[in-house]
Amino acid sequence: MNKRSEFSSRFGFVMAAAGSAIGLGNIWGFPTQTAENGGGAFVFVYLILTFCLAYPVLMAELVIGRHGRTHIMGSLRAVAGGPVSRKLATFVAAYALVCISLILCFYSIVAGWMVTYFLQPIMELAGQQAAAQWLVDFATPRNVIAALAFLALTVAVISRGVQDGIEAWSSKLMPFMIVLIVALILYVAMQDGAGDGLKAYLMPDFSQVLKPELIINALGQAFFSLSLGAGTMMIYGSYVSRKENIVTLGAYVTAMDVGIAVLAGLLIIPAMYVAQHNGIAIFTEAGNLISGDQLVFTVLPALFDSLGAASIPLSITFFLLMSIAALTSSISMLEVPVAFISEHEKLSFSRTQAAIAVALLVAVAIIIVLLNFEALFGAVISFTTEISQPLIGLMFCLYAGWSWDRSKKLAEIREGFEGVEQSIFWKIWPEYVRYVCPLLVLIVYVQSLR
Numbered sequence: 080m081n082k083r084s085e086f087s088s089r090f091g092f093v094m095a096a097a098g099s100a101i102g103l104g105n106i107w108g109f110p111t112q113t114a115e116n117g118g119g120a121f122v123f124v125y126l127i128l129t130f131c132l133a134y135p136v137l138m139a140e141l142v143i144g145r146h147g148r149t150h151i152m153g154s155l156r157a158v159a160g161g162p163v164s165r166k167l168a169t170f171v172a173a174y175a176l177v178c179i180s181l182i183l184c185f186y187s188i189v190a191g192w193m194v195t196y197f198l199q200p201i202m203e204l205a206g207q208q209a210a211a212q213w214l215v216d217f218a219t220p221r222n223v224i225a226a227l228a229f230l231a232l233t234v235a236v237i238s239r240g241v242q243d244g245i246e247a248w249s250s251k252l253m254p255f256m257i258v259l260i261v262a263l264i265l266y267v268a269m270q271d272g273a274g275d276g277l278k279a280y281l282m283p284d285f286s287q288v289l290k291p292e293l294i295i296n297a298l299g300q301a302f303f304s305l306s307l308g309a310g311t312m313m314i315y316g317s318y319v320s321r322k323e324n325i326v327t328l329g330a331y332v333t334a335m336d337v338g339i340a341v342l343a344g345l346l347i348i349p350a351m352y353v354a355q356h357n358g359i360a361i362f363t364e365a366g367n368l369i370s371g372d373q374l375v376f377t378v379l380p381a382l383f384d385s386l387g388a389a390s391i392p393l394s395i396t397f398f399l400l401m402s403i404a405a406l407t408s409s410i411s412m413l414e415v416p417v418a419f420i421s422e423h424e425k426l427s428f429s430r431t432q433a434a435i436a437v438a439l440l441v442a443v444a445i446i447i448v449l450l451n452f453e454a455l456f457g458a459v460i461s462f463t464t465e466i467s468q469p470l471i472g473l474m475f476c477l478y479a480g481w482s483w484d485r486s487k488k489l490a491e492i493r494e495g496f497e498g499v500e501q502s503i504f505w506k507i508w509p510e511y512v513r514y515v516c517p518l519l520v521l522i523v524y525v526q527s528l529r
């Protein structure tokens with residue numbers, strides 16, 4: 080137990096956890112959802128839900144994890160009050176392990192596409208026209224190879240461990256990613272048409288704010304984006320030193336996640352209007368902004384093409400940005416089952432063996448999904464992100480709020496945060512995860528299933 084790894088510094092943890100949080104959900108999901116749900120109105124509701132609902136759930140996961148200092152099943156069982164809630168904890172953790180493995184499955188597929196779109200212009204520059212075309216044609220062999228290659232990269236990082244793998248890679252890639260995104264925003268902002276996009280993005284149409292659809296989507300987005308309800312933040316919390324103030328660390332991670340989502344909106348929405356200015360269709364027949372895969376793989380590449388000499392560097396930069404964001408998230412996904420297997424008392428797997436074993440299972444799932452793309456791809460996404468993550472997040476709140484003894488909870492948070500009793504956090508959070516979060520998640524959940 081003493082040998083268990085920890086993040087070496089505050090910076091390392093924040094980069095790793097922000098790296099997990101910031102991913103395709105921010106750079107693709109958030110602008111897409113904003114485009115689909117009334118622009119600024121969506122941004123407004125998303126911000127409120129993130130700070131009022133997602134941050135407290137994030138804290139529940141981080142604190143339970145740091146207290147348990149082991150795999151998620153062990154941590155959850157450690158805060159369970161009695162035998163029934165211990166049994167239930169085993170079940171909830173097992174559900175989370177399945178859920179995060181399935182998230183890794185669809186995420187690897189999408190991330191694989193990002194990598195192929197990153198490589199395509201490079202192949203073109205190298206004069207390899209046929210290879211370049213193969214990379215961007217939607218076909219099963221390409222999809223399988225790209226997803227498995229991305230998964231292999233994830234395994235390579237994870238097998239190096241918490242400090243040399245997760246922390247080292249996140250600490251290098253995250254600052255680089257921020258530079259890329261800012262450079263792209265500045266470039267796009269200078270193009271004709273960008274101003275209209277900015278207006279559409281930032282002007283909330285308040286008549287949309289109370290639409291149930293919009294609220295449900297914003298909550299789903301907030302949960303997915305902060306990597307909640309799947310055990311990732313619990314496992315990352317388990318590597319945080321007791322010297323650190325976990326309340327502040329959680330706030331930094333939330334702020335970075337929101338900041339990058341908002342920046343991504345500043346990039347994508349104006350880019351769409353620049354595309355329109357250049358004669359590319361950006362609205363569907365029904366009059367909504369084009370979103371989803373069409374936006375990323377059709378509108379944006381067409382936009383880059385229309386920008387002449389800048390086209391190749393732009394698309395390399397954009398898809399590199401996407402690939403990096405995806406990698407720092409996928410490693411956090413793989414870490415959850417890998418920690419479980421390599422730290423399980425009854426199993427004797429090394430970290431690398433565990434990573435390979437989980438990856439093989441996920442690879443099988445990837446192949447099954449890709450061979451039945453129409454039937455399974457969307458279904459896996461909605462089972463994990465719409466149904467499972469909110470439900471598991473709700474259970475985590477119940478453990479943090481109800482099962483876990485209040486004084487023990489306080490003792491855990493006090494480590495690294497002297498005087499927490501007097502803080503606003505302690506005045507609000509315990510009651511909040513007890514009543515408000517479960518209730519709100521439940522209301523939105525029931526609404527969304529109707």
Ligand code: PHE
Binds near residue numbers: 099307408
């Ligand atoms: N938060 C990541 C993103 O925004 C996705 C993720 C979900 C990561 C669940 C880990 C766990 O892309």
